[in-house]
Amino acid sequence: MATVDPPFSELLPAWVARQRWYTGKGTEPRLERTGGLRLHDPAGEVGIEVHLVRDVGGATPVLYQVPLTYRTTPLEGHEEALVATTDHSELGRRWVYDACHDPVGAAAILRAVTDELELAADGPPGHGRARGHRTGLLPALAVRGSRVLRGEQSNTSIIFDTVDPDDGEERPVILKVFRVLHPGRNPDVEVQQALALAGSTRVPRPVGDLLGQWPSADGGTQLTGHLALAQEFLPGAPDAWRVTLGALERGEDLAPRARALGEATAEVHATLAAVLPTAEPDDTARATALAGWRARYATACEHVPDLARRADRVSEVLEAGAAAWWPPLQRIHGDYHLGQVLDVPGRGWVLLDFEGEPLRPLAERTLPDLPQRDVAGMLRSFDYAAASVPSAGGEVAAGRAREAFLDGYAHISRNDPRDEPALLHALELDKALYEVTYEARNRPDWLPIPLGGVARILGA
Ligand SMILES: Nc1ncnc2c1ncn2[C@@H]1O[C@H](COP(=O)(O)OP(=O)(O)O)[C@@H](O)[C@H]1O
């Protein structure tokens, strides 16, 4: 049997540990190969494989998707994407690249989606398979080139220069390769497609997705989950975070745009309530939510032990939220903040990334939830923006934007979130506590922002 030297078991862990999407920061992963998929280069030159590797080094195993390409010569200008060089016992020296950065690898993944391909395991059967699915909402497009999106991201997104062969129009596409895999339908795929198929223009038009299958940790069952999602790319559209920071820096009035954002949010909530399952907020739902809020407070205390001093006040706020009037539960965005909406010329606010909070288990993220949770997320985000801009009037302007956002929401929705202040308060506190944990793990320099929010909500 052919061998590679050094083998992947030696070269992958150190590389995975350096990636933005690696969740076990500060420790080297202990990777076990769970399976893999073979993709095809039409020119027959580049080897393409998706490695499915499970990190068993931490408290909970995490499954990662690692698409790689194998080349016989280095790919010029892609030094940063080189994973390693290795010697194949039969084929000789191989340059191994992160396939998302290699145009041949990237195009092969997109083709699996658009051509609805069936991908087989790159080893024994039962060690991985996948099937592409196209929504038909966009025409078939010809790929001219690709690049990986720069910036902070939990996954890896690839932007393709694509043109419509019928009219020669440029219609770029963005493919999100999910790095951490979960069994179950990914809410980003499910919710976005449901909105688009219902005719909503508040989400980018989805091209399609890639659904994979891999063996469970004990090898006893086959698990199914999404590997990638492709959608229309909206170029030149700034996100609301940039729009807000710019407006705060220049001292501009944010209220009209914040109001329009509130209206767009309520519109999306109304469509989601109409096309996806809803649930009654019974005692079990309330008890489950309260237990979740308390657990998130406990986790935040592990990162910032000083927070434990406020236990009584935290309980008071959370319990009041659980006892308030609740609307029917429904599907929501789940991790709503200013970075998740784009200001698209001629179209208005467009919502992205319905995957939910990356720190919550997927099973929780797909359940009907309180629409006010999204409202609270966006209110927290205006607070973040004010704290990030060193301008004297920032806090007042952000406060006005928060009110305008709520006005816009209440104008469209039957439920004005301000009618139940105890619930909104509890949800803002819960979000701020989530942010404490998120920042402690990912961006410790930002920790003072959610801590300031917690203090304010608790009435420090
Ligand atoms: N369809 C799109 N059009 C334009 N920009 C997009 C699109 N989808 C994503 N982006 C950009 O990519 C960023 C990351 O995408 P996102 O779906 O939030 O990824 P992740 O879940 O990995 O954080 C967004 O904040 C946005 O700036």
Ligand SMILES: O=P(O)(O)O[C@H]1O[C@H](CO)[C@@H](O[C@H]2O[C@H](CO)[C@@H](O)[C@H](O)[C@H]2O)[C@H](O)[C@H]1O
């Ligand atoms: O966009 P993601 O799904 O990866 O969300 C995670 O990262 C966000 C930061 O990029 C984080 O958002 C927090 O910081 C934002 C400013 O960068 C701020 O606008 C948000 O209000 C704040 O929550 C998000 O919580 C996290 O899940």
